[in-house]
Amino acid sequence: xxxxxxxxxxxxxxxxxxxxxxxxxxxxxxxxxxxxxxxxxxxxxxxxxxxxxxxxxxxxxxxxxxxxxxxxxxxxxxxxxxxxxxxxxxxxxxxxxxxxxxxxxxxxxxxxxxxxxxxxxxxxxxxxxxxxxxxxxxxxxxxxxxxx
Numbered sequence: 001x002x003x004x005x006x007x008x009x010x011x012x013x014x015x016x017x018x019x020x021x022x023x024x025x026x027x028x029x030x031x032x033x034x035x036x037x038x039x040x041x042x043x044x045x046x047x048x049x050x051x052x053x054x055x056x057x058x059x060x061x062x063x064x065x066x067x068x069x070x071x072x073x074x075x076x077x078x079x080x081x082x083x084x085x086x087x088x089x090x091x092x093x094x095x096x097x098x099x100x101x102x103x104x105x106x107x108x109x110x111x112x113x114x115x116x117x118x119x120x121x122x123x124x125x126x127x128x129x130x131x132x133x134x135x136x137x138x139x140x141x142x143x144x145x146x147x148x
Contacts, residue, residue, distance in 0.1 A: 001025040005073050014074055014088070018095045019125050023118055030114040040114045047107055067092060098124050 004021035012020065029042045049055045067089075074088035075081065082088050102121035106112070109120070 002069055002073055004028075005070065006077070008077075010077065014078065014091045015095065015125070017077065018070075018074075018091070019121070022095075022099065022121065026114055026118060040117070043106070043111060043114065043117055046103055047111055050103065050107060063096070067096070070095070 001021050004024045005017060008017040008021055026042070030040045049059045068082075070092045071082050071088045074091055075085070078088065080088060098121065101124050102117065105123070106117045106120040109116070
């Protein structure tokens with residue numbers, strides 16, 4: 001996914017680039033399974049990890065150990081220093097939360113195909129945040145990572 005993120009067009013907003021890189025990477029993983037696969041091997045593995053405490057712990061450790069990789073790519077894309085600018089890390093954590101929520105929603109609905117996983121992700125990732133709300137200031141702070 002890091003390569004896909006780094007290759008996204010520079011004009012894409014950070015969360016859009018993450019979403020598109022995630023989508024591209026997940027579709028690539030499922031490519032070898034054929035168009036009629038009932039369940040993706042990748043998503044079966046995700047379900048196994050989620051349902052096995054020791055695997056979940058190892059997976060969380062892996063994510064923790066590698067979160068800086070996404071932060072570095074986002075910071076490079078946006079021309080900021082991640083050591084002094086927290087926005088790339090905030091965006092990466094929001095993205096991670098979306099993936100986690102989508103995985104949980106997908107699994108609770110019975111799992112299925114890569115398309116159903118991507119639909120679960122899009123249902124959360126495409127929630128409009130520009131509508132007036134009590135969280136408007138927070139939304140603006142989180143999602144307004146602009147190039148300097």
